[in-house]
Amino acid sequence: MSVERGLVGRLGVGDSPVGVLLGVTLLAVALTFFLAPGLVIYPLAAFAIVVVYGIFREQGTTARVLALAATVVTVLVLGLITIYLVAQSIPAFRIMGIDILTKTGGELWSPSSAIYSLVPMMWGTVVTTLIATAIAAPLGVAGAVFIAEMAPDWARGLLKPAVEALAGIPSIVYGFIGFVVLNPFMAEQFSLPTFGSLFVVGVVIGAMALPTVVSIAEDAIASVPGPMKDGSLALGATDWQTTTAVTLPAAFSGVSAAVLLGIGRAVGETMAATVILAHAQVLPDPLYDVFGNTETLTSLIASQYGIASGSQMSALFAAGVVLFVTVLGLSIGSQYVERRMERTLGGDT
Amino acid sequence: MSTDTGVASALDRGSTGPLRYAGGAVVAIGAIVVVASLLAFVQVVPTTIAGASLFDVLALALVAAAGCLIAVVVAAKSGVLDTTPDHTAGTSLAAVFGLVGLVTGGFVSAQTLGFSTLWPAGALVGAALGVVLAIVPREDSALAATGGGFALLVGGIVLTDVIGPDWQWQPEGLSAAFTPETTLPILLGVAGLLLAWVGAQAAAGFGTQGKARGASLLVSANAAGMIALLVVLISFIAVRGWGPMTEGIRFGLFWEPVTWFQPPGWDKYVIISAPLVWFHWPFVMEGFAITNAINGVAPAIVGTVWLVVGAVSVAIPLGVGTAVFLTEYAEQGRLTSIVEIATNGLWSTPSIVYGLFGLAFLVPRIGNGSSLLSGMLVLSFMLLPLVIITSREALLNVPDQYRDASAALGVSRWQTIKSVVLPAAMPGVVTGAILGVGRIAGETAPILLVLTGEPFPETGPDLLNFGAAFTSSFPFVELSFLNTDALLQPATALPYQLFATITAGVGDVGEGFSWGTALVLLLVVFAFYAVGIASRRYFDTKLQS
Secondary structure, three states: OOOOOOHHHHHOOOOOHHHHHHHHHHHHHHHHHHHOHHHOHHHHHHHHHHHHHHHHHOHHHHHHHHHHHHHHHHHHHHHHHHHHHHHHHHHHHHHHOOHHHHOOOOOOEEHHHOEEOOHHHHHHHHHHHHHHHHHHHHHHHHHHHHHHHHOOHHHHHHHHHHHHHHHHOOHHHHHHHHHHHHHHHHHHHOOOOOOOOHHHHHHHHHHHHHHHHHHHHHHHHHOOOHHHHHHHHHOOOOHHHHHHHHHHHHOHHHHHHHHHHHHHHHHHOOHHHHHHOOOOOOOOOOOOOOOOOOOOHHHHHHHHOOOOOOHHHHHHHHHHHHHHHHHHHHHHHHHHHHHHHHHHHOOOO | OHHHHHHHHHHHOOOOHHHHHHHHHHHHHHHHHHHHHHHHHOOOOOOEEOOEEHHHHHHHHHHHHHHHHHHHHHHHHOOOOOOOOOOOOOHHHHHHHHHHHHHHHHHHHHHOOOOOOOHHHHHHHHHHHHHHHHHOOOHHHHHHHHHHHHHHHHHHHHHOOOOOOOOOEOOOOOOOOEOHHHHHHHHHHHHHHHHHHHHHHHHOOOHHHHHHHHHHHHHHHHHHHHHHHHHHHHHHHHHHHHHHHHOOOEEEEEEEEEEEEOOOOOOOEEEEEEEEEEEEOHHHHOOOOOOOOOOOOHHHHHHHHHHHHHHHHHHHHHHHHHHHHHHHHOOOOHHHHHHHHHHHHHHHOOHHHHHHHHHHHHOOOOOOOOOHHHHHHHHHHHHHHHHHHHHHHHHHHOOHHHHHHHHHOOOOHHHHHHHHHHHHHHHHHHHHHHHHHHHHHOOOHHHHHHOEOOOOOOOOOOOEEEEEEEOOOOOOEEEEEEOHHHHOOOEOOHHHHHHHHHHOOOOOOOHHHHHHHHHHHHHHHHHHHHHHHHHHHHHHHHHHO
């Protein structure tokens, strides 16, 4: 589509004073924001003036440079998130060493004596995520199969907006319902000793991750080329045989990417856990007591940021780092399997 | 003609006549038992109906349906019914009933037989029994033995009061205790579901068609369940929130002189006395104050609107610009794929992590405390990846012929982008942005960390401030439309308000206030979604025509 040239040449930044000016003023904005945020208005004004000038004199160059700048800012945001999370969490890692991720005995979370072990929270996140996945993965994939393969037009027209609406219900609303309705129900019917339990959180998060799994898995299933299915149907297989033997295996990577992203959602879900749990930073006893109370990584941050300072705040950032790394890994993993699916299926799908 | 009917009968075999009715009855009873058990579990229906225990009635229905299924299988075996069973039922049935057998076996050996530590052995025996029953006999017998057998077992347990009114089970190591009120519906519901599944297979005459029918029953039921979940959630909030939300709405008419401007050449204007509508809706027009008769969420609504406006005006230009650069200017290669991985990573980053980032990076630089501006920026960072992903998809979907045709006319690249590519991609960009806005409007975790101050303020952020004044210093005229002080003040927002009603425990915030807030929040978010979905429909039909 374009003639090969160097990055700078292709952008035309070096060719014109407008490009250079834009670059310089933007750099100034960035520098002031880092060093003296109070003065950021002046370089910003200069940048705006150059942009206005550029739009009248050299629109093409201005647009190119602005698009490049937007890209740089996007990459910068990801970089800054990583840097700031890690930088702020270093004190906690320095105090606790590797114990922050592995300490299981004795006192686990005691800000007053500067003991921070994330193990109970990691366990809470693992348990809630497992329960949520056990709900969201099979039901979500089944829902995707129904929408993509089996549903008559009217049902599809009803289900797709319904799934989007489910995805749109804010997490705090789910949390509120869990707090007001499910918690008392569980306490009364199953005589739970504490208000709130990992089980309720897992169920609520599972319901929240469901639409994510459905819509992404549905995309994957719908992108399996029609001729593959036609071949199976022409051999006399039923629709269901075609679905299980041809479509689902072909879409396997996409479906697993959907499940991975659903797990990512479940790991990162904050408000439901914060509202429902009773915030005990201890391991449940015994470990598999899903009706017990502990804490998740997300709810730890949301419930303690207000009272935390110093090393405790740093420990919260460490929890953020664990979350960030986990979810980034899931995201990259899902992208990898998705690409593999594109390669396998090939062609214009 | 004769071949036609022959083909039809071969295809429909098993789905006509008595088999269909008998199988259909099994499915219907199974489905009714499932729904009734679910309702009994959530205690919507009473557990005694006309003197009889609901669970006994359901158990009788299950036993009858299981008998019907067994009769169907006997008839099929003796050749009365025309069916096409496979020689074995297959792995899915074996897996399901292996699991059922595992749980049942463990349960029975621990509870009824009293093997305290030997229950794993019982569980294994049960699992083996389930698998053997599912795999060894011919398909029709296997279905009757597993689905029908489990229904008979559960029916027997309920009818003979093995799990009676005084029964209670406290599993070792779990904090929960199981009572008949919760255990019986679970048992009956599972048995009913499995019975409906095998019944559907029987109704279609077993074999391949039967498996397809059974699977389609389960998958459709799952889809119906999702719709039901949505309906239950929304109606629950609507029913509870409607009263508090609409409390104290007053409206009326009053007469007032109204000035009507007339076209020139006629009179300049006339003044008539006309009715005007006045309208007062306390819940969305008032803040939170002791003097208020009815407290409202107006500050939170204003805060949410400003947050969305701010986030959109930062994220859309940045996101669309990035998408344009990646798609139109950059070489498709390492750079674009790195940025793509980064955006996808950003998209799935937990919202609380954005909040932490805002706390560490933005808050110290902007006013050194919670502020509206920090909230806007954090939410815009959350919105950014979604805008990039959807815009990029929309730009990639613009056919290359458009670009080539424009380039062939000698139009520069930017002109092509501006007048050909972007207009063609606009629908996708707009829809993606609106759906993204719906998501950030309900986001709580990040604003919790960077935006909020007092949970129940009396007034919202007062951001617009139109004014003009002469000053003594350069440039001597001061025009203002933005109240920058408000940008640096903490604010509130609808999702935070809902969170605050849960945690704050302020004396005069009743539960009704929370439900009303939840309903308003839901309405605001769904309004964004409705606009997004409607615009997508509109653009879709426009593209197709």
